[in-house]
Each structure stands twice: as structure tokens, then as C-alpha cells.
Amino acid sequence: MSFISDDLQQRWWTLEARLVEHFGKKPDLETILFLIGIQETGLVGKKVSKEQKQDLMHVAVCTVLAQSGYYRYRETDKDGWPHFDQLKELPVMPLHEQENFIKDHVLLYFQQQGL
Numbered sequence: 001m002s003f004i005s006d007d008l009q010q011r012w013w014t015l016e017a018r019l020v021e022h023f024g025k026k027p028d029l030e031t032i033l034f035l036i037g038i039q040e041t042g043l044v045g046k047k048v049s050k051e052q053k054q055d056l057m058h059v060a061v062c063t064v065l066a067q068s069g070y071y072r073y074r075e076t077d078k079d080g081w082p083h084f085d086q087l088k089e090l091p092v093m094p095l096h097e098q099e100n101f102i103k104d105h106v107l108l109y110f111q112q113q114g115l
Helices: 008-022 029-041 049-066 095-112
Strands: 070-077 080-088
Touching: 008 029, 008 095, 029 049, 029 080, 049 070, 049 080, 049 095
Parallel strands: none
Antiparallel strands: 070 080
16 A cells, blocks of 8 residues: 555546546556657557657656756757656655656646647
8 A cells, every 4th residue: 555645646647537538448547658658759540659658658757857957958869759857856755655756746747738
């Protein structure tokens, strides 16, 4: 059982509900990160390889953590992939806290996107 603040849990459930309305099924955190990666690269509707899916999730993590100064956008390459520089080390924490840390940043991302 993960320990998650009531506020974070409630906001996460609200985001999940909105995504269910849009996609017809409840996405997990990895799927949400994949969707953010698709959004950030503009690869909407394109077929992607397994390696590209991992890269898209990495783009998403860098994007959402850039909001807190962990990464900074550097450039977009000729293929349309954004690249980031890591500015500071991520905090060391247990796995369930890492997940909540990412969820909190994902929620902030969607809030800033007006969703």
C-alpha cells in the first residue's frame, strides 16, 4: 500500500477520470507519461517502436520535472525530438514516493496545459 496524501490522490483520480472520458479506459502512470511524450514530440497518430516508446516516456519525465528545475530543455533535434540537460540530482526516495513525486509533477503539467 502506498502512502499518498489525500489531496494528491484526489487530484490523481480526477485526472484519471478525465482521461477515461477522453480515451475510454483508465491509463496507468506509464501510459500517461507516454501520452505526454507523444504530446511533446508531436508524434500523435504515428506508429512508434518499443525503443521510441521508452524515449517518449523519458521526454515526458524530463518535461514534467523541468517544472521543478531538475531538467532544462536544450534543443529539438532534426527528427523533432526534444533534448534536455539535467540540472540537479533527483532526490533519493523509496519507490512509492518516487511514483507520487512523478504523479505530482504530471498533475502540474496538466494544470499548466489547461486540462
